[in-house]
Amino acid sequence: MHNLMQTQYDVIVVGAGHAGCEAAAAAANMGSKVLLLTMNMQTIAQMSCNPAMGGIAKGQIVREIDALGGYSGIVSDKSAIQFRMLNRSKGPAMWSPRTQNDRMLFAALWREMLEQTPNVDFWQDMCKGLLISKDGKTVEGVVTGMGLEFKAKAVVLTNGTFLNGLIHIGEKQLGGGRSGESASYGITEQLIKLGFESGRMKTGTPPRIDGRSLNYSKMEEQQGDEVLDKFSYLQNTSPFMNGEKKQLPCHITYTNPKVHEILKTGFEKSPMFQGRIQGLGPRYCPSIEDKINRFSERERHQLFVEPEGWNTVEIYLNGFSSSLPEDVQYKALQQIPGLENAKMFRPGYAIEYDYFPPTQLKLTLETQLVENLYFAGQINGTTGYEEAACQGLMAGINAHLKVNQKDPLILNRYEAYIGVLIDDLVNKGTDEPYRMFTSRAEYRLLLRQDNADVRLTELSYNLGLASKLRYDTVKLKTKNYEEIIHYFKNNSAEPNVVNPFLESIESAPLTQKWRYFNVLSRPNISINDLIKHDESLSNFIKNFNNETVEQAEILIKYDGYIEREKENADKLKRLEEYKIPINFDYNAVKSLGLEATEKFKKFKPSTIGQASRISGINPADVNVLLIHLGR
Numbered sequence: 001m002h003n004l005m006q007t008q009y010d011v012i013v014v015g016a017g018h019a020g021c022e023a024a025a026a027a028a029n030m031g032s033k034v035l036l037l038t039m040n041m042q043t044i045a046q047m048s049c050n051p052a053m054g055g056i057a058k059g060q061i062v063r064e065i066d067a068l069g070g071y072s073g074i075v076s077d078k079s080a081i082q083f084r085m086l087n088r089s090k091g092p093a094m095w096s097p098r099t100q101n102d103r104m105l106f107a108a109l110w111r112e113m114l115e116q117t118p119n120v121d122f123w124q125d126m127c128k129g130l131l132i133s134k135d136g137k138t139v140e141g142v143v144t145g146m147g148l149e150f151k152a153k154a155v156v157l158t159n160g161t162f163l164n165g166l167i168h169i170g171e172k173q174l175g176g177g178r179s180g181e182s183a184s185y186g187i188t189e190q191l192i193k194l195g196f197e198s199g200r201m202k203t204g205t206p207p208r209i210d211g212r213s214l215n216y217s218k219m220e221e222q223q224g225d226e227v228l229d230k231f232s233y234l235q236n237t238s239p240f241m242n243g244e245k246k247q248l249p250c251h252i253t254y255t256n257p258k259v260h261e262i263l264k265t266g267f268e269k270s271p272m273f274q275g276r277i278q279g280l281g282p283r284y285c286p287s288i289e290d291k292i293n294r295f296s297e298r299e300r301h302q303l304f305v306e307p308e309g310w311n312t313v314e315i316y317l318n319g320f321s322s323s324l325p326e327d328v329q330y331k332a333l334q335q336i337p338g339l340e341n342a343k344m345f346r347p348g349y350a351i352e353y354d355y356f357p358p359t360q361l362k363l364t365l366e367t368q369l370v371e372n373l374y375f376a377g378q379i380n381g382t383t384g385y386e387e388a389a390c391q392g393l394m395a396g397i398n399a400h401l402k403v404n405q406k407d408p409l410i411l412n413r414y415e416a417y418i419g420v421l422i423d424d425l426v427n428k429g430t431d432e433p434y435r436m437f438t439s440r441a442e443y444r445l446l447l448r449q450d451n452a453d454v455r456l457t458e459l460s461y462n463l464g465l466a467s468k469l470r471y472d473t474v475k476l477k478t479k480n481y482e483e484i485i486h487y488f489k490n491n492s493a494e495p496n497v498v499n500p501f502l503e504s505i506e507s508a509p510l511t512q513k514w515r516y517f518n519v520l521s522r523p524n525i526s527i528n529d530l531i532k533h534d535e536s537l538s539n540f541i542k543n544f545n546n547e548t549v550e551q552a553e554i555l556i557k558y559d560g561y562i563e564r565e566k567e568n569a570d571k572l573k574r575l576e577e578y579k580i581p582i583n584f585d586y587n588a589v590k591s592l593g594l595e596a597t598e599k600f601k602k603f604k605p606s607t608i609g610q611a612s613r614i615s616g617i618n619p620a621d622v623n624v625l626l627i628h629l630g631r
Helices: 018-029 058-068 072-078 103-113 186-194 257-264 288-294 326-333 385-404 417-428 449-463 468-492 495-504 517-519 525-535 535-541 546-559 559-576 593-602 610-611 619-628
Strands: 007-012 034-038 052-054 080-086 096-101 120-124 128-132 141-143 150-155 166-169 172-175 199-205 208-210 220-222 250-254 302-307 315-316 344-346 349-355 371-377
Touching: 007 018, 007 141, 007 385, 018 103, 018 120, 018 385, 052 495, 058 072, 058 096, 058 385, 058 417, 058 449, 058 525, 072 096, 072 103, 072 385, 096 103, 103 120, 103 250, 128 150, 128 186, 141 166, 166 593, 172 468, 172 525, 186 302, 257 288, 257 326, 326 344, 326 593, 371 385, 385 417, 449 468, 449 546, 468 517, 468 546, 495 525, 517 525, 525 535, 525 546, 535 619, 546 559, 559 610, 593 610, 593 619
Parallel strands: 007 034, 007 150, 034 120, 150 371
Antiparallel strands: 052 096, 080 096, 128 141, 141 150, 166 172, 166 349, 199 349, 208 315, 208 344, 220 250, 250 302, 302 315
């Protein structure tokens, strides 16, 4: 029998949540020999919180993961029970895809894809420590709860909420990484001894409800989109678009003053209000008790009633996260319209866990203190499946590149939301669970969900991750949308053909032939509108698929704005090209202030661009560095 303990792995990934799965898949697909170490083989890629992927800014991240060759987009599409494109009424920079998912199918598909990925071994056990070189500077493997040692050239820690995890329900406290699973002990203590700084954070989850006990007639129905889309740029990943399945609806209901009064009766036993929870929770996803306390003037809060899958009656009550005593949760639920007879499968709870401030990382997600050790996911202070998955992907890629003595992959802020996220974490840090928003990205018109493949697939293909099929697909898409734009710039609309339509939408009629490019640049006009009234244009456009036509339309309509944003991005790009030597002596720069010197020594920026984004650094400090470096 082949002995895994005697295998010299290239990369060991600890934890099989969203970060761990993407890390293992990325490193293995690039050619590394990978061990995925998980405490429970039955909970690989578990959706511990809401059964959904994507949403505002998060949907852009899932598309970027897919464009780079990750698995999250494919799994999300194939396990979807509903698809919606959020913010369609706004500009394309804000469009965000979201799927409601079958929780069990999502996890099963992830495991299936990992098992079919060459170079991935699995081992079920707790990781209780790291094997560190005698000088304390390099990781060499892991030690498990059974006392087994696995050797590796690099280790990626993706421990989620398991590091010294503590579950709170009212006055009850239970050690655990999530409901029904034990916490992980030993790693935090070892890392602190090695010189790492740690902290505590908390997150929460709502009660799960028996769908058979709900009265949906008292709720608002929320259907999926009629015009369907998906996450993955590969073909045939959506069961809806190929007609296999019909989408399931979600529902919306609301709390009311009576619900709030019942919840308030539990405040004296609330672990949050009584100070038993030390960690900070996510500001933008507060518990229901936090909402009624902070927004006491509001008479109601929206709740989303979300099915957990095709073949289960279990319901996720999005918006009702709570750590109040279970009897208080139950009484409050029964005052919500449609939930008067609700039966609970399990109560909501809060969970507190260790994290390591991400300012201790390089932009590759490798730690500054220990070489070849990478952190990804909630261990870095983030919240959300998508944020975790993209960090896992980048850590897996960079671990593989490092052990093969190749240059790292660092995505810039103008290249990807993933770049924004990692740059924020490393250069600014976070003392509360970090989640992505479109507002965090300065170049969001360049970072749209529709062009992630154009931005990232060739880059990934050249690294050996994205497949030839993906590369050929995006090349064809680029050729086709450029052909459409060329046609629109060089062919004209006839006044007698398009004027009836223009007048019907109160847009000024044409007095002479006008380039299609200029006609489409007008507000409230789409290519689909024009082809309904212009046969020659229609005959041209029918040669292209909807995705390509939409891409061309966005590039035409927002041409001026996109060019301006590219100019701004180019300025940042020039700063990124100014490299700072690895062992640069900041003490030798006499003109630098004490605070700037200390921050530069702590963060160890690799470029002038990165140095300029460190919290507390001002333009004068950057100019001093530029002068000293002879720029």
